[in-house]
Amino acid sequence: MRREVDAIGEPIRGLRDIDLGEAEVVREIFRRYAAGQSPRAIVSDLNRRGIPGPRGGSWNASTINGNAERGNGVIHNELYRGVLVFGRQTWVKDRRTGKRQARTADPEEIIRTEVPHLRIISEKLWAKVQHRYAENTLSSRGPSPRVAVRPRHLLNGKLTCGVCGGPMIRSGADQRFMCSWRRERGKSACMNGRGIKSAEIEARVLAAIKNRLLAPERVALAVEEARLAAENDARRITQARSKLDSELAEVKRRAERLVDQIADGVLRGAAVKDRLDALEARRSQIESELAQAPAASVVALHPRVAEHYRTVVGSLERTLARSDSEAATEARDMVRKLIGTVVVTSLEERGKFGLTVHGKIAALVNQDGEKTTKLGAGVGFEPTTFRL
Structure with a gap:
């Protein structure tokens, strides 16, 4: 983008020049994609060579594939x-x-302008790349991305790599969780090339939730904190409403006095009308605020909620193998609400992983907050520490 101003100092918009270095990177991407290389292989090499992405950071496979529509x-x-x-x-x-949400425009409203001086890719190469992309899309087409799909697995979207901070995804025939940044960006993006079996990590996380996060004393503390917070909110809401009610009554009194004075001939003129209009405007504003103000509420939670959730977790452990059953789906959705993120960190001993589970115990009482459980890698996967 070239920046210039006109005769009166206003910026001239839409000026563009070709960046020769970036243009060569784009040509390389097109050539390699047309030759059959995958976006993952291309970005892995670009990241290894230290070539910055479009926004200055690392390249992702999605940076190349994007969205055709x-x-x-x-x-x-x-x-x-x-x-x-x-x-x-x-x-x-x-x-x-x-x-903000993006919406695709009507094709008839899209404006295309020929700018041949900015062309850096031949039409032949462009057509070849589009043809290969279309073939790849047809061969790998799955469910429509517009259809919301409930997660089929307990920890999908919940795991984070402890090395680079990237998300972890299922990969391979044995369904191990792997670092997606390493997979999408290459080895230079993350040194963690190890995977963890989904069954193993699910068992450890479920044990942590049932035995630690849902321990009766922890739930009792969370409920008490939620009750106190709700009482404080109710007190604040009540005070705010009381203040608005008092001001509304005062505005009405002042407006009535002003009307009486006008009727008695004590006051007159445009200034008086302006004062009355201002009072009426404030009255309308206060009434609107009162109508939109939240109602005070008090948290009520069954004292055996922890036992109920532990029962759900226990049943989920037994029905995970039947992942398509409605009972398992409902239980899985309930437990997922208790899980924030799970950070997976490789330990020195081969095949061992440390987990830090961030659990949303506040989901029990519909309040914001977080509790953290740390699990070690010992036999039986017993938690080594528990931090609030």
């Missing part, structure tokens, strides 16, 4: 073939979460 990813960027695209997607703010 949205034009994301190196191999879908039409600017490289000399076409500037505007309006491919729009951003809409979700009122509930406050986050």
Whole structure:
């Protein structure tokens, strides 16, 4: 992007120049992809050579593959073939979460402009890459990404590599958990090339949740903390409502006095009308705030909730093999709510791993918070420490 200003000092938008160094990296990616190399192999080599990604960090396989529909990813960027695209997607703010969401634009609204001076990829190479991408997509097409799928396994999306901090995913025929950053970015991104059997890690995590996270004394403490927090919230809400009620009553009194004075001829003129309008505006604002104010609530939790969850965990241990059963699915969803993240760290002894389980005990009482359980690698997978 080239930065220039016009005669009156305003920036001239849309000026672009080719960065020769970055252009050569793009050409290399296209050539290697067209020759049959996988995005993972390409980014692994780029990361090994220390070539920065588009945003200055490491390369991911998704940086190359991207999304064809949205034009994301190196191999879908039409600017490289000399076409500037505007309006491919729009951003809409979700009122509930406050986050922006991308929406694909109507094809008729997309604007394409020929910019041949910015072309760095030949049309022949572009077509070859698109053809190979289409073939790969057809051969590996699975369920639509738009369909929400409940996790089939207890720890999917919950594991973190203790070496690089990247997520861990299932890989291979024996379903071991491996560091995805090492898999997607190459050995230079993470030195952790070891995997851990899913059955082993699930057993250890379930034992930690049942025996430590759901220990009666821990749950009792969490419930008491939640009760006190709820009482404080209720007190704060009540005080806030009381303050608004008092102000509303005062605004009404002042407005009534002002109306009486106008009726008696004591006050008149535009300034008086402005004062009355201001009081009415404030009255409307207070009434709106009162209508939207949350109601005070008190946490109520069954005293045997820990025993109930331990029973659920115990049944899940027995039904994990029948992962498609409805009972196992419901139990798995319930237990997953108690698990925040699990950090997996390789130990010196071959085949041994240390785990740090961050459990959301607050899920029992629908409050924010976190408890942490640490597990050692000894026989029986007994926890060595337990930190609150």
